[in-house]
Amino acid sequence: MEILLSKEAGFCFGVKRALKLTNQTLEKSNGNVYTLGPLIHNPQVIEDLKNKGVLVVQGMDEITTGVVILRSHGVSPKLYQQILDSGLDIVDAVCPNVKRVQKLVSQLKQEGYTVVVVGEKNHPEVMSIPGIVEGDTIVIESIEQAEKFPQVERIGMVAQTTQTCEYFRKIAGILLHKTFELRVYHTICDAVERSQQDSYKIAKQVEMMLVVGGKNSANTSRLAQICADSGCVTYHIETASEIQPEWLKGIKKIGITAGASTPPWIIEGVVAALQVV
Numbered sequence: 418m419e420i421l422l423s424k425e426a427g428f429c430f431g432v433k434r435a436l437k438l439t440n441q442t443l444e445k446s447n448g449n450v451y452t453l454g455p456l457i458h459n460p461q462v463i464e465d466l467k468n469k470g471v472l473v474v475q476g477m478d479e480i481t482t483g484v485v486i487l488r489s490h491g492v493s494p495k496l497y498q499q500i501l502d503s504g505l506d507i508v509d510a511v512c513p514n515v516k517r518v519q520k521l522v523s524q525l526k527q528e529g530y531t532v533v534v535v536g537e538k539n540h541p542e543v544m545s546i547p548g549i550v551e552g553d554t555i556v557i558e559s560i561e562q563a564e565k566f567p568q569v570e571r572i573g574m575v576a577q578t579t580q581t582c583e584y585f586r587k588i589a590g591i592l593l594h595k596t597f598e599l600r601v602y603h604t605i606c607d608a609v610e611r612s613q614q615d616s617y618k619i620a621k622q623v624e625m626m627l628v629v630g631g632k633n634s635a636n637t638s639r640l641a642q643i644c645a646d647s648g649c650v651t652y653h654i655e656t657a658s659e660i661q662p663e664w665l666k667g668i669k670k671i672g673i674t675a676g677a678s679t680p681p682w683i684i685e686g687v688v689a690a691l692q693v694v
């Protein structure tokens with residue numbers, strides 16, 4: 418069986434940075450290292466970190482002492498204030514690309530734009546954007562929602578970093594007819610975009626795609642969607658153990674890609690499992 422592995426598969430710089438900061442924190446601390454929600458969206462990595470002493474908590478009321486690591490997806494401004502007020506040590510592992518989205522939204526709001534985020538309203542990255550929790554920054558999750566958007570004077574637009582350019586462009590095209598002024602910031606992450614393009618290219622050349630990564634990872638799910646949309650049979654798996662022998666019957670050429678939070682050892686495990694078929 419021929420295997421085509423995407424050169425963009427696996428850890429992006431934001432995830433590598435978050436893990437490096439976490440490992441450095443662990444080396445310096447003597448226990449009590451926490452993240453509010455998972456550091457990244459990969460259950461296997463989170464389990465590994467837990468074994469090393471990094472505990473995932475859901476709120477500040479669960480922490481009294483120690484170090485709080487701000488996860489790569491960011492935290493809401495309100496929660497950030499609570500963390501500051503707690504007086505605990507903070508390690509900021511929020512991805513700089515996510516911070517850029519937050520900054521642009523604040524800027525657009527100050528300038529009086531009606532701010533629209535194209536993304537998933539319950540995703541932690543989107544929840545970390547100023548005004549989302551309060552409801553005065555609007556999330557658009559579908560073409561239908563964009564079509565129903567009211568007429569307003571000025572719209573400022575950003576995207577969740579893991580959206581596709583094509584979809585973002587489509588929404589921008591619709592909103593253009595809803596306003597006198599539309600300001601669009603391209604906030605889709607470079608690493609995500611490169612991975613989406615390379616995965617699509619591979620999906621077009623193979624009979625089956627395996628997309629490896631957390632089922633809770635937005636960018637992995639998006640990759641799976643892109644591969645499936647290309648017409649290729651696609652499976653989203655977290656580890657090699659999920660590969661079903663019947664999927665591989667008669668397959669001569671298979672593609673593998675992985676989300677930005679998928680560690681190399683899991684990708685290597687998938688490649689190794691296919692090599693023995």
Ligand code: SF4
Binds near residue numbers: 578
């Ligand atoms: S996918 Fe992009 S935005 Fe998300 S953590 Fe990685 S580098 Fe940052």
